[in-house]
Amino acid sequence: MQRRYWYQAGAFLLLLIAAPLQSKKKDITTKAESKKTLETKHFVRDSQNVKNDSQWPVNVEMYGSARLDMRVDSRQVESFRDSLELLYPKERCPEINTPLSCNECLPDSNAVGDFGLNPAISRFGFTITGADDVLCEAKVKGFIEGDFYGRSDANVGGYRLRHAFATLDWKDIGALVGYTWHPFCNPATIPNTISFNSGEPMVPICRVPQLQLSINLLKNLSLVSTAYSEFEFTDDGPSGYNHIYIQNAQRPGFNCLLLAKFPKFLCGIGIDNHEIMPRLRTSTNTPDNHEISSFVGSIFSRILYKKLVIRGQVTAGGNSTFLTQIGGYAVKKIFPDGQQSYTNIHYWGWGIDCDWNLSSRFQPGIYFGRTQNTGANSCSVYLDPLNDNKPIFYGIDSRLDFIYRISPRLWIYHKNIHFGFELEYTKAGFGPMQNDGKIKQVDTAENFRVCAIAIYSF
DSSP: OOTHHHHHHHHHHHHHHHHHHHSOOOOOOOOOOOOOOOOTTSOOOOOOOOOOOTTOOEEEEEEEEEEEEEEEESSOEEEETTTTEEEEEOOOSSOOOSOGGGGGGSOOTTOOOEEEEEOTTOEEEEEEEEOTTSSTTOEEEEEEEEESSOSSGGGTTSOEEEEEEEEEEOSSEEEEEEEEEOTTOOTTTSOOOSSTTTTTTTSOOOEEEEEEEEEEEETTEEEEEEEEOOSSSOBOOTTSSBTHHHHHTTSOEEEEEEEEEETTEEEEEEEEEEEEOOOSBOTTOOBOOOOEEEEEEEEEEEEEETTEEEEEEEEEEEOOGGGTOSOEEEEEEEOTTSOEEEEEEEEEEEEEEEEEOOSSSEEEEEEEEEEEEEEOTTSOOOEEGGGTTEEOEESSOTTEEEEEEEEEEEEEEETTEEEEEEEEEEEEEEOOBOTTSOBOSOEEEEEEEEEEEEEEEO
């Protein structure tokens, strides 16, 4: 079934293996880099090239941070891991399915604030350098990083793998193998928020196991091709959030990205496609091999201008739950034998983040962004008559129409100690999904979050 994808994956692997053989040999020079500070909101590479010899010596350096997060919310919120990763305020409870004029007449049990202290984002990692002659004189680096965020809400405080990958760099070709950021999540353009959500779900935040090949087309322009699967960040489906859906589709996701890098400007534009098979059989054990293919496009950039750092990203597509985006997919049709076909629920989102390097110690900034459900395009969504005409939907929330956020902040740096303060305002709209996948009779909820953090990095 769809064996052509195996040929695509095989061709990608052959290209990955053959690429180093085409690069020219060059002398390996010794250089050292020291990392002064660690931005614990993002993955920061701390690396040191060591001199190569016949024994392939390996140098291992450790880094990390101890961090405590404090937050106060004005309302109950949808979030991950003890509310550390806020997505949006919870809808009025009970659900609003009546005209808006009646909203204020109904009770709202979610209009209650929340408070928390949590050290789970503390982390540590290792950089491994050396063995530069191990494969056709490639410069080799390895990275392993983890924190105590946990793999689920049930085990907050448990160890979680964040990064585990190796890079091989030649003159004009580079390769990456392992688990790290999805290509749409460039560390240089991820918002520098105090809140651990880093601007999601307006901008994508996701790490995937991957095979990546980058080729320098010009001095400052490269083509990055990636084949990936899912691990912690997964699609939703009949069995909940799980990576089995992309595995059952028997093909990896593919991402193609053009990346331009200059000293004070970075820009990337790319397209992503992945396919999933939500289930293997119906409730009566009839085989059901229907799949759904989804495309996502994204443009991101970072600009350095005097003391300003400006980051921005725009993303649009369908079924991007694994990227921590709204949207998802829904059942389009139920056949007489119980099989189901599916349609993408599309969205678009954007986020802009600004830092002002006021001094070596003080760095004010602001983030603002929005994401919007745009429906199923020309397809129709099946509304279940046995369940109040609700859709059979898989994603973050079938009733979510939009999310808007603005969050000013202040970072304070003193040697290895960092403090952060942020006021985060988030507003979301909710309503019943129609057969075109769009939301009608929108009611809103809003939340004010005050967060403060203290970090000791090493």
